[in-house]
Amino acid sequence: MRDVYVIGVGMTRFGELWESSLRDLFVEAALAALDDAGNAGEHLSSMYVGCMSSGLFVGQEHIGPQLADYLGRIPIPATRVETACASGGAAVLHACLEVAAGVSEVVLAGGVEKMTDGADVTSALATAADQEYEAYHGVTFPGLYALMARAHMHRYGTTREQLARVAVKNHKHGALNPKAQYPFEITVEQVLNSSRVADPLRLLDCSPVTDGAAAVILASEEAARRAGSHPLIRVAASAQATGTIALHSRADITRLDAVEQAAKEAYRQAGITPDKVDVSEVHDCFTIAELCVMEALGYTEAGKSGPLAEAGETNIGGRMPINPSGGLKAKGHPVGASGAAQIVELVHQLRGEADGRQVENARIGLAQSMGGTGASCTVHILEGVS
Amino acid sequence: MRDVYVIGVGMTRFGELWESSLRDLFVEAALAALDDAGNAGEHLSSMYVGCMSSGLFVGQEHIGPQLADYLGRIPIPATRVETACASGGAAVLHACLEVAAGVSEVVLAGGVEKMTDGADVTSALATAADQEYEAYHGVTFPGLYALMARAHMHRYGTTREQLARVAVKNHKHGALNPKAQYPFEITVEQVLNSSRVADPLRLLDCSPVTDGAAAVILASEEAARRAGSHPLIRVAASAQATGTIALHSRADITRLDAVEQAAKEAYRQAGITPDKVDVSEVHDCFTIAELCVMEALGYTEAGKSGPLAEAGETNIGGRMPINPSGGLKAKGHPVGASGAAQIVELVHQLRGEADGRQVENARIGLAQSMGGTGASCTVHILEGVS
Numbered sequence: 161m162r163d164v165y166v167i168g169v170g171m172t173r174f175g176e177l178w179e180s181s182l183r184d185l186f187v188e189a190a191l192a193a194l195d196d197a198g199n200a201g202e203h204l205s206s207m208y209v210g211c212m213s214s215g216l217f218v219g220q221e222h223i224g225p226q227l228a229d230y231l232g233r234i235p236i237p238a239t240r241v242e243t244a245c246a247s248g249g250a251a252v253l254h255a256c257l258e259v260a261a262g263v264s265e266v267v268l269a270g271g272v273e274k275m276t277d278g279a280d281v282t283s284a285l286a287t288a289a290d291q292e293y294e295a296y297h298g299v300t301f302p303g304l305y306a307l308m309a310r311a312h313m314h315r316y317g318t319t320r321e322q323l324a325r326v327a328v329k330n331h332k333h334g335a336l337n338p339k340a341q342y343p344f345e346i347t348v349e350q351v352l353n354s355s356r357v358a359d360p361l362r363l364l365d366c367s368p369v370t371d372g373a374a375a376v377i378l379a380s381e382e383a384a385r386r387a388g389s390h391p392l393i394r395v396a397a398s399a400q401a402t403g404t405i406a407l408h409s410r411a412d413i414t415r416l417d418a419v420e421q422a423a424k425e426a427y428r429q430a431g432i433t434p435d436k437v438d439v440s441e442v443h444d445c446f447t448i449a450e451l452c453v454m455e456a457l458g459y460t461e462a463g464k465s466g467p468l469a470e471a472g473e474t475n476i477g478g479r480m481p482i483n484p485s486g487g488l489k490a491k492g493h494p495v496g497a498s499g500a501a502q503i504v505e506l507v508h509q510l511r512g513e514a515d516g517r518q519v520e521n522a523r524i525g526l527a528q529s530m531g532g533t534g535a536s537c538t539v540h541i542l543e544g545v546s
Numbered sequence: 547m548r549d550v551y552v553i554g555v556g557m558t559r560f561g562e563l564w565e566s567s568l569r570d571l572f573v574e575a576a577l578a579a580l581d582d583a584g585n586a587g588e589h590l591s592s593m594y595v596g597c598m599s600s601g602l603f604v605g606q607e608h609i610g611p612q613l614a615d616y617l618g619r620i621p622i623p624a625t626r627v628e629t630a631c632a633s634g635g636a637a638v639l640h641a642c643l644e645v646a647a648g649v650s651e652v653v654l655a656g657g658v659e660k661m662t663d664g665a666d667v668t669s670a671l672a673t674a675a676d677q678e679y680e681a682y683h684g685v686t687f688p689g690l691y692a693l694m695a696r697a698h699m700h701r702y703g704t705t706r707e708q709l710a711r712v713a714v715k716n717h718k719h720g721a722l723n724p725k726a727q728y729p730f731e732i733t734v735e736q737v738l739n740s741s742r743v744a745d746p747l748r749l750l751d752c753s754p755v756t757d758g759a760a761a762v763i764l765a766s767e768e769a770a771r772r773a774g775s776h777p778l779i780r781v782a783a784s785a786q787a788t789g790t791i792a793l794h795s796r797a798d799i800t801r802l803d804a805v806e807q808a809a810k811e812a813y814r815q816a817g818i819t820p821d822k823v824d825v826s827e828v829h830d831c832f833t834i835a836e837l838c839v840m841e842a843l844g845y846t847e848a849g850k851s852g853p854l855a856e857a858g859e860t861n862i863g864g865r866m867p868i869n870p871s872g873g874l875k876a877k878g879h880p881v882g883a884s885g886a887a888q889i890v891e892l893v894h895q896l897r898g899e900a901d902g903r904q905v906e907n908a909r910i911g912l913a914q915s916m917g918g919t920g921a922s923c924t925v926h927i928l929e930g931v932s
Contacts, residue, residue: 215601220677222630225788225921235807237786240628244608261647291606400623402611421621535611
C-alpha cells in the first residue's frame with residue numbers, strides 16, 4: 161500500500177440548478193477537477209461516482225459509464241458507489257484504495273445528485289432509512305433526527321439554542337463561500353422562530369434540497385509530483401464503517417457507532433489523536449447531527465458538544481473549526497455529492513486558498529460523511545505535506 | 547498486488563420468490579457462501595453488494611449497511627456498487643481489488659435484486675439505458691437489443707433459428723440446474739412461435755424477471771489455504787471497461803466495445819488466449835447478446851457466432867461450452883445478482899461439483915457480465931489450481 165495524494169478538486173455551485181442535468185453537473189465538476197490537476201488527467205484510468213438515488217430522482221441508473229462517456233473517457237472502468245448520503249465519501253475511499261493498491265496512478269472520484277427535478281424528495285431520501293421498519297410507518301429523516309435530538313436534550317441538557325448555534329455558525333461560514341446554496345447569515349432567533357418540521361427541529365435546523373456535483377483527483381506520489389503546481393495534499397487516512405440501519409436497533413440513539421468506528425480507524429491510519437485536527441468538514445444534515453458527530457469523532461466527551469457550539473469553539477477562529485464551507489446546512493446537500501465536496505473544501509483549506517473562510521495554519525483536515533442516521537460512515541484525514 | 551482466491555460461494559434459488567424480501571434473499575446467499583468458506587468467515591472484514599435498482603424495485607437504497615446489519619456483521623465497511631446489470635460482477639471486482647491490495651484477508655461480494663414486488667419492471671430496467679436520449683423516447687431494452695439483432699442478421703446473415711438455438715441450449719442446461727427459474731427444455735419451434743416482443747426478438751429470446759441473490763467469498767492465498775476443504779480457485783483476471791451508454795453513439799451496433807476492452811485486459815492479466823477457456827458464463831439477457839458477446843470475447847470472428855451456436859459448439863460437451871448454468875435465459879436474471887451468480891457457477895464447474903451439467907476437465911472459466919446494451923462490462927477469469 162502506497163501513499164495517495166489529492167491533486168485536483170472541482171465542484172459546481174450548489175443550489176436549485178434547473179438549467180443543468182445530472183450529467184451536466186458531474187461533467188462540470190469533473191472537468192474543473194481535471195483542470196485543477198494540470199496534465200495529470202491524461203493518465204486518468206478509472207472513475208468512481210457517488211450518487212444516492214439517481215434512479216428515484218431523475219429516472220437514471222447506470223451513471224458510471226454514462227458520465228465516463230460524457231466526460232470523453234470511455235473505455236476506462238467507471239463504477240457508481242452508493243452508501244446513501246455518504247456516497248461521495250465512499251467514492252473517494254474506493255478511489256484511494258485503487259491508487260494505494262498500485263492498480264492506477266490517477267483516479268477520479270466524484271459525487272453528484274440532481275434533486276430538484278420534481279421527484280418526491282422526502283420519500284426518495286427515506287429510502288436511506290429502513291424502508292420496512294421505519295419509512296413505511298411514516299418516520300422520515302427529520303423525524304428520526306428529531307428523536308435523536310430529543311434524546312440528546314433529555315440526557316445531556318443540550319438546549320434548543322445550542323442546536324440553533326450550529327445553523328447560525330454554518331450560515332456565517334457559508335456566507336463566505338461563493339459556491340454555497342444559501343450564502344447568507346441567520347440569527348438564533350430566526351432559527352427558533354422558523355417553522356416546525358419535526359419537534360424539536362425547525363426548518364433552519366435542516367439542510368436543504370440541492371443540485372450539485374463535486375470531484376476529486378487522486379494520484380500516486382509520483383503522479384502528484386509530476387502534476388506539480390499545487391502544494392501536496394496527502395490522504396493520511398481513509399476509513400469506513402457501518403452501524404445498524406434502523407434507529408430502534410441501537411443501544412443509545414445519541415451515539416453514532418459507525419462514526420466512532422470509522423474515526424478510530426482513521427486516527428490509527430493517520431497516527432494522530434483528534435486534537436491534532438486543524439479543520440473539519442462534518443455531516444450536518446440536521447443541527448443535532450453536527451453535535452453527535454463531534455462527540456463520535458472524539459472532539460469532546462458525550463454530551464459536551466452543545467456548550468462548545470454555544471461558546472463559538474467550532475467557528476472559524478475557534479479552537480476546533482467545523483464546516484468552514486458552510487456545511488450541508490448553508491452550502492447545500494446534494495446527497496451523493498456532499499462527501500466529495502467536503503474533500504474539495506479541505507483541499508482549499510490545506511492549500512491556503514480558502515479566501516475569506518480560511519482557517520489559519522490549517523495543516524491537518526478531517527472529513528466525515530454519513531448515510532441515513534449514521535448507518536454508513538466514511539472518515540478521511542488529509543495532510544498538507546509541502 | 548497479490549493473488550486472490552474464491553473460497554466460498556452461495557446463491558438462492560432464482561425465481562418469483564414472493565415469500566422473501568430483498569434482505570432475506572441476500573442474507574440467505576451470503577450465509578450459504580460463508581458456510582461454504584468454512585471458518586474463514588470469522589475473518590470477514592468488508593462487503594460489496596451489487597444491486598441495480600433497489601430504489602425503484604422495492605423503495606430501499608442504502609442496502610450496504612442494511613445487509614451487513616442483517617448478516618450480523620456491522621461495523622465492517624459495506625458498499626453497494628451499481629453498474630446496472632453488471633453490478634454483481636462489479637461487486638466481485640472491487641472485492642478482489644481490496645484483497646489484492648492487501649487491505650483485507652477475506653471479503654464478501656454479493657449481488658441481489660428483488661424485481662417481482664410490483665414495480666414497473668420494464669421502466670425500472672430502462673433506467674440502465676440513456677434516459678434522456680433512449681428510454682424517454684420509448685426505446686426499452688427489448689427494442690434496443692432488437693436493433694442489434696436486426697443489424698447482426700443484416701450484416702452477417704445471422705438467422706432467426708440461430709438466435710433460437712441460444713435459448714434452446716440455455717434451457718437445456720438450465721433444466722439440469724436445481725436453482726434455475728425455468729428448469730425445463732424448449733424447442734426451436736417454441737421460440738419461433740412465442741409471442742413477438744420487439745421484432746425480431748420473441749418472448750423466448752428474452753431473459754425473465756427474477757428475484758434472487760448470489761454471494762462469493764474472496765480471500766488471500768493464506769486465508770484460502772487455511773479455509774481448507776475445497777480445491778483452490780484462483781482469480782486469474784478481474785477486468786472492467788465502459789462503452790457509450792447510448793446505442794446511437796456507436797460506430798457499429800453489432801459490436802460490444804466495452805466487452806472487447808474488458809476481455810482484452812482480462813486475457814492480459816491471466817496470460818491466456820480465448821481458446822484456453824474451458825467454460826464460460828456470459829450475459830445472455832437476450833439471445834442476440836450471447837452471440838455478440840462470443841464475438842467480443844474473441845471466441846470467434848465477427849459474424850461467425852450464429853453458425854457456432856447452430857452447430858452445438860456452445861453446448862455442454864461442445865468445443866466452447868457457454869452458460870452451463872442455464873444462463874440468464876433459463877436460470878433467471880435478478881439483474882444485480884447475475885454477475886455474482888456467474889462466479890458461483892464457475893466455481894462449481896472448476897471444483898467439479900456441477901453434477902449433471904458438469905463440463906468435463908474444466909480448469910479455466912470465464913465470466914462476462916454487462917450492463918445496459920454493454921456500456922458496462924466486467925470479465926473475470928478463474929483457474930482451478932489444485
